[in-house]
Amino acid sequence: MSAGHRLAPPAAIARHTLLLLTGALVMVPFVWMVSLSLKPPGEIFRTSFSLLPEEWHAIENYTKALTEVPLPRYMLNGVIISAAILVLQILVCAPAAYALAKLDFRGRDALFGLVLIGLLIPHQVLALPLFILGYNLDILNTYAALIFPFVVSPFGIFLFRQFFKSIPDDVVHAARLDGLSELAIVWKIMVPMAMPAVIAFSIFSVVSHWNDLFWPLIAVRSESLMPPPLGIMAFKNEEAGNDYGPLMAASTLVVLPLIVVFLAAQKWFVEGLGKGSVK
Amino acid sequence: MSGVSFQNVQKSFGPVSVLRDVSLDIADGEFLTLLGPSGCGKSTLLRILAGLEAQDSGSVSIGGRGVDGVRPKRRDIAMVFQSYALYPHMTVAQNMALPLRMRRLSPWQRLPVFGRLLPGTKRAGGEIAAEVERTAKALGIGHLLERKPGQLSGGQRQRVAVGRAMVRHPAVFLMDEPLSNLDAKLRVQMRTEIKELHKRLGVTFIYVTHDQAEAMTLSDRVAVMLDGELLQVAPPQEIYADPSERRVAEFIGSPKINMLDGVVRERGLIDVAGSTLAVDIDRDQGAEVTLGIRPEAFHVADRSGPGALTGAVRFVEHMGSDLFVHLDMPGVAEPVIARLLAERAPQISAGQTLHLGVRPNRALAFTREGARIRPRVQWTPAAGATVTHLREYVQ
Amino acid sequence: MSATAAPLRNVERARPAASPARTLKLAEALAGYMLAGPAFLLLIVLFILPVFAVFVIAATDWQFGARSLDFVGLANFREIFGDEGFRISLMNTIVYVLIVVPGTVILGLAIALLIESGRSWRAFYRAVHFLPYMATLAAMAIAWEALLHPTIGLLNQTLAALGLPTANWLRDENTVLPVLAAIGIWQNLGFAMVLFLAGLKSIPQDLYDAADIDGADLWLDRLVNVTLPMLGPVTMFVVIVVALKAFESFDTVQILTQGGPGHASEVLLYTLYRESFEYLRTGYGASVTVVFLVIVVALTLIQARIMDRRVHYQ
Numbered sequence: 002m003s004a005g006h007r008l009a010p011p012a013a014i015a016r017h018t019l020l021l022l023t024g025a026l027v028m029v030p031f032v033w034m035v036s037l038s039l040k041p042p043g044e045i046f047r048t049s050f051s052l053l054p055e056e057w058h059a060i061e062n063y064t065k066a067l068t069e070v071p072l073p074r075y076m077l078n079g080v081i082i083s084a085a086i087l088v089l090q091i092l093v094c095a096p097a098a099y100a101l102a103k104l105d106f107r108g109r110d111a112l113f114g115l116v117l118i119g120l121l122i123p124h125q126v127l128a129l130p131l132f133i134l135g136y137n138l139d140i141l142n143t144y145a146a147l148i149f150p151f152v153v154s155p156f157g158i159f160l161f162r163q164f165f166k167s168i169p170d171d172v173v174h175a176a177r178l179d180g181l182s183e184l185a186i187v188w189k190i191m192v193p194m195a196m197p198a199v200i201a202f203s204i205f206s207v208v209s210h211w212n213d214l215f216w217p218l219i220a221v222r223s224e225s226l227m228p229p230p231l232g233i234m235a236f237k238n239e240e241a242g243n244d245y246g247p248l249m250a251a252s253t254l255v256v257l258p259l260i261v262v263f264l265a266a267q268k269w270f271v272e273g274l275g276k277g278s279v280k
Numbered sequence: 281m282s283g284v285s286f287q288n289v290q291k292s293f294g295p296v297s298v299l300r301d302v303s304l305d306i307a308d309g310e311f312l313t314l315l316g317p318s319g320c321g322k323s324t325l326l327r328i329l330a331g332l333e334a335q336d337s338g339s340v341s342i343g344g345r346g347v348d349g350v351r352p353k354r355r356d357i358a359m360v361f362q363s364y365a366l367y368p369h370m371t372v373a374q375n376m377a378l379p380l381r382m383r384r385l386s387p388w389q390r391l392p393v394f395g396r397l398l399p400g401t402k403r404a405g406g407e408i409a410a411e412v413e414r415t416a417k418a419l420g421i422g423h424l425l426e427r428k429p430g431q432l433s434g435g436q437r438q439r440v441a442v443g444r445a446m447v448r449h450p451a452v453f454l455m456d457e458p459l460s461n462l463d464a465k466l467r468v469q470m471r472t473e474i475k476e477l478h479k480r481l482g483v484t485f486i487y488v489t490h491d492q493a494e495a496m497t498l499s500d501r502v503a504v505m506l507d508g509e510l511l512q513v514a515p516p517q518e519i520y521a522d523p524s525e526r527r528v529a530e531f532i533g534s535p536k537i538n539m540l541d542g543v544v545r546e547r548g549l550i551d552v553a554g555s556t557l558a559v560d561i562d563r564d565q566g567a568e569v570t571l572g573i574r575p576e577a578f579h580v581a582d583r584s585g586p587g588a589l590t591g592a593v594r595f596v597e598h599m600g601s602d603l604f605v606h607l608d609m610p611g612v613a614e615p616v617i618a619r620l621l622a623e624r625a626p627q628i629s630a631g632q633t634l635h636l637g638v639r640p641n642r643a644l645a646f647t648r649e650g651a652r653i654r655p656r657v658q659w660t661p662a663a664g665a666t667v668t669h670l671r672e673y674v675q
Numbered sequence: 676m677s678a679t680a681a682p683l684r685n686v687e688r689a690r691p692a693a694s695p696a697r698t699l700k701l702a703e704a705l706a707g708y709m710l711a712g713p714a715f716l717l718l719i720v721l722f723i724l725p726v727f728a729v730f731v732i733a734a735t736d737w738q739f740g741a742r743s744l745d746f747v748g749l750a751n752f753r754e755i756f757g758d759e760g761f762r763i764s765l766m767n768t769i770v771y772v773l774i775v776v777p778g779t780v781i782l783g784l785a786i787a788l789l790i791e792s793g794r795s796w797r798a799f800y801r802a803v804h805f806l807p808y809m810a811t812l813a814a815m816a817i818a819w820e821a822l823l824h825p826t827i828g829l830l831n832q833t834l835a836a837l838g839l840p841t842a843n844w845l846r847d848e849n850t851v852l853p854v855l856a857a858i859g860i861w862q863n864l865g866f867a868m869v870l871f872l873a874g875l876k877s878i879p880q881d882l883y884d885a886a887d888i889d890g891a892d893l894w895l896d897r898l899v900n901v902t903l904p905m906l907g908p909v910t911m912f913v914v915i916v917v918a919l920k921a922f923e924s925f926d927t928v929q930i931l932t933q934g935g936p937g938h939a940s941e942v943l944l945y946t947l948y949r950e951s952f953e954y955l956r957t958g959y960g961a962s963v964t965v966v967f968l969v970i971v972v973a974l975t976l977i978q979a980r981i982m983d984r985r986v987h988y989q
Contacts, residue, residue, distance in 0.1 A: 037818075118723065129957065129964055130728040267801075
């Protein structure tokens with residue numbers, strides 16, 4: 002926007018001042034969380050403020066977070082659930098999106114209509130009937146209950162379809178002439194060509210499900226199945242807010258993986274979560 | 281008055297030098313075209329004049345007043361953009377009124393709702409509306425004032441962009457490829473309108489284009505640019521008939537000028553393509569030169585021998601009144617193209633041998649490095665024999 | 676949508692009786708069913724049938740686990756709209772949305788404008804402000820609780836040091852909702868910022884050049900004449916998307932307040948959760964779900980309309 006306008010020094014200083022200020026305010030909860038996770042209880046409950054502890058208690062806090070509750074288990078669950086959901090979503094959505102984008106068959110428009118309706122529906126609305134369904138199938142309190150409701154993503158189908166449509170039909174025709182089956186076209190031609198969409202969708206999906214509290218809260222009870230948000234909530238309820246150090250350490254560990262990946266692949270994250278806004 | 285002068289202007293974007301030491305004086309009321317292929321720096325030069333870009337070194341003045349560091353607003357210029365850059369959310373009337381509002385209303389008066397309450401805003405607003413309407417009527421867009429740009433055709437948008445530039449009577453009009461987004465027919469029509477506008481307003485016009493036809497038909501003078509350098513600044517006929525160097529000769533004219541390497545046999549005679557042509561240049565025997573012969577400088581000769589070139593016809597393109605004949609000539613790598621009047625050369629077909637004479641004074645000599653070697657008798661517009669046909673040839 | 680397979684269809688049209696064309700078409704349709712079949716079935720099972728089920732259950736007095744149920748028509752809806760608790764929850768949600776949306780949109784826009792107004796450190800500022808949006812909210816809620824703690828929290832310590840009044844932010848019914856809304860703004864403003872940054876990037880540089888030449892070269896004139904009007908459609912879009920996110924907020928309430936004190940921070944989704952899954956009042960919960968669905972669908976449809984009209988400047 003301002004290619005022709007290099008900011009005058011006072012304006013540039015004002016810009017940095019304001020942005021550093023808002024940036025600092027935005028970072029306060031993160032900083033406070035990490036700061037508390039390094040302190041011994043005595044310092045936490047002292048009514049004076051310091052960023053770094055006088056007496057480092059980091060190892061105790063983090064050890065406690067990792068041993069007192071099954072935090073590694075929560076994290077592993079998070080990885081298992083997010084990865085399983087993502088893989089299944091792509092397995093289900095990419096072929097459907099290809100059929101919607103490139104094949105002609107009766108009922109295609111109706112199917113796309115279903116996808117659009119699916120896009121309209123927030124997942125929380127489905128919680129009650131899916132809970133009942135899960136109860137009747139006797140899969141509540143299993144990984145299946147955490148994964149199954151999400152295996153089809155209307156947003157994924159929609160996004161992939163948009164991307165596949167932008168790939169010329171000739172590519173499909175050429176692949177058919179080369180003897181590829183339709184399924185092979187999906188996995189060997191379309192998905193690799195649609196990598197940007199796949200990456201964007203993957204980030205959207207993983208972030209959503211790693212962070213999801215609502216459905217796991219409904220679907221599982223046993224500690225060994227809890228994903229990180231639910232686990233951290235359970236930890237907090239157990240501790241009843243008395244032992245802040247380990248709790249903050251646990252929170253830090255839960256938040257950390259996504260932030261690290263985010264900082265490494267910022268552009269993709271911003272794009273993926275921005276695209277997710279049509280959902 | 282409002283001439284424009286560039287003195288030793290240089291500009292680079294990072295490591296890329298886009299303008300190398302450009303100096304150019306443009307007279308008050310002149311129509312000057314900056315012509316060159318895309319990326320030659322012509323738009324950058326215009327943007328520097330407008331104040332949208334700052335030069336690295338050198339100076340720019342408008343009407344004898346240095347404008348370096350002066351904001352665009354205070355340079356008394358107006359500009360028509362290639363994309364028109366109309367504000368899509370404003371009506372035509374609002375678009376055209378904006379430059380006047382910005383100049384005549386105080387910052388307080390310009391405030392969205394509050395400004396309307398201030399004394400004087402209403403009166404000034406009324407005057408502005410009246411002027412906008414007058415200008416719009418003059419351009420034949422009076423009936424479009426309440427529409428938004430999105431509802432207009434390409435030609436109408438173009439007129440609105442001109443109207444927005446015209447409404448405040450600038451001393452200098454800048455146009456950056458204003459016709460390139462129009463279809464061919466409309467382009468020709470708008471070309472005429474721009475020419476008439478220039479006549480009527482009588483102010484300085486600086487026009488940027490990559491289209492030779494526009495440059496040739498519109499301009500008092502054309503400035504040919506390439507790779508950030510000004511190669512030649514001259515009236516259109518002169519650019520065409522008396523290019524200052526090989527690059528100008530090759531850029532102007534379509535089909536492209538034929539370039540044939542030759543050697544001076546003796547003073548005034550050059551061996552080229554297996555024959556000998558008379559070209560009156562001041563070079564000694566043995567000097568290596570390149571002759572540039574425009575396709576339309578050829579005519580059919582009855583026989584081979586001195587003064588005529590001989591070649592084998594590769595193929596013939598029929599263009600209606602003209603024929604483009606492509607020939608292979610001995611010692612010439614690229615096919616030579618001759619543009620012949622169809623009625624004078626009725627039966628030419630592929631494979632046949634053809635003798636071509638060159639019209640007097642129409643072979644342009646260059647050094648192998650590309651510098652022009654002027655004939656001993658200097659070129660004048662009167663001497664440029666066929667320049668009258670120039671306009672149709674460059675189309 | 677139907678243009679993709681046009682070549683094949685043309686072949687068929689040209690020779691309607693020829694069997695090779697029909698065979699090809701059949702094969703293509705078959706492939707279509709095979710590829711889209713799983714997604715189709717799953718969409719039906721996981722989306723469409725459940726939504727119907729919600730409407731059906733909402734018309735019953737079913738309590739989860741009960742062996743029998745009766746159809747009660749719209750009685751559940753009469754009950755929830757007559758229910759003080761639900762009305763409070765709905766009002767709380769609306770208040771929450773009315774704080775979060777303007778706060779998020781204005782701050783997001785301001786930060787986007789600030790970032791875009793210069794060239795240095797853009798990626799850094801963008802990353803910092805975007806961080807809360809992708810950080811696990813359940814965990815960050817716990818950090819916020821520590822921050823808002825009445826005695827050891829940073830906020831009260833700072834206020835006390837400045838001689839300002841302090842509060843028990845999450846336990847005071849006057850402050851709890853605004854504080855939750857502030858967390859909502861904190862979480863979403865980076866998201867709004869990113870959308871605005873994309874919007875700013877799509878404004879053609881030519882318009883700013885034209886504004887310069889027309890004399891609109893002061894910051895405010897450029898903002899009023901070019902930037903804000905050009906961001907109009909994006910802004911509408913951001914408003915709706917943020918409103919949707921605000922309506923769906925749950926984690927902070929669940930972790931920090933459980934709807935308390937009293938019902939002061941009970942929001943729609945929390946009511947839905949509690950009625951359906953804690954009190955197991957399934958019919959009632961389904962009715963709340965229907966209300967929630969209606970609001971969200973209405974907002975989404977408005978958003979779709981705006982997306983369609985986004986091109987209206989072109």
